[in-house]
Amino acid sequence: MNPSNPSSPGPSTSPTPPGTTDSSAEDGAGAREHASITAFRAALAEAGGTGRVVVLPSSVHTAALAAEALGCEVGAIANSLLFDAAGSPVLVLTSGRHRVDTAKVAAEQGLPPLKRATPEFVREHTGQVIGGVSPLAHPSPVPTYLDRALRDYPELWAAAGHPAAVFSTTYDELLALTGAREIEVG
Template sequence: MCGAELSALPEGVQRVAKALQASGHPNPPVMLDDAARTAQQAADALGVGLGQIAKSIIFRRKLDDAAVLVITSGDRRVDEKKVEALVGNGGKLGRADADFVKARTGFSIGGVSPVAHAQPCVTLIDKELFRFDVIWAAAGHPHGVFQLRPHDLESLTGAPVADVTQQPGAAA
């Protein structure tokens, strides 16, 4: 991706593109015609399975007000108790509102990338993503996505892989 292509992208996507480029990631962000604010919208736009969408869920750790990012498979629901046990430091997790997400990540809900955050996040990667050879993640904008492999998430984020989701069919 050259400089002219990069400058035509929204600011958040530019940050993600630069981070991917700096890490040597081979797949730059692509812009979709339609917004992909949800995992289902992204899967439909890309013609892939819902589980192949790496959705970014942000929680607020109440103990120290840290942002906790869980990168999970699009067909799974995060089990907040499992996440608390792993990164809660004895405290509770709470919902992160749009202002908190934007302030901590630099991205709006519906476009939160797993990389290039405004501030560091405590991050966990859902082991369920490893069911797939290829996955897609948000690239800093509701229309922006990038392709990667689950193992790429580990190298791009430095985050551990963990069991962070509810069992399929479990009550919400």
């Protein structure tokens, strides 16, 4: 149920997209779920999230490929981009149809210059790996910014703590789950 509109269906009402696995305790092959997905699932439930966790085929490693596998527009993919702002993490959740103008975001938000985070920096601040950084379930809170363009989609898909896992959500739910500040990224 969409918390801002109780009469509209929430993200958990759509079926599992073809070629994907609705993930719970086991993946599609019967193996145990990856620990990072399990940790994400617990954080999502604790935060009151209603979305479904879906495991995508391993060949899906871009927003465009994820959108194709999920049967949605690329703009409905909420990419989690962690930046290094003078040693502090900054997370930008952006539509798959956008590139982040880091100079603009830094200037408008009063942040130090945003530079690409190293894999070690990402793991240190999120507990996750590049390609699987979720909007939540980090060891410590990370300042988060949300691309307003994601509001254009009734259902969003974001990483679920592992490069092969995503979860469904809505813009309003993602905003509530993360406490993000809404911004224009381009």
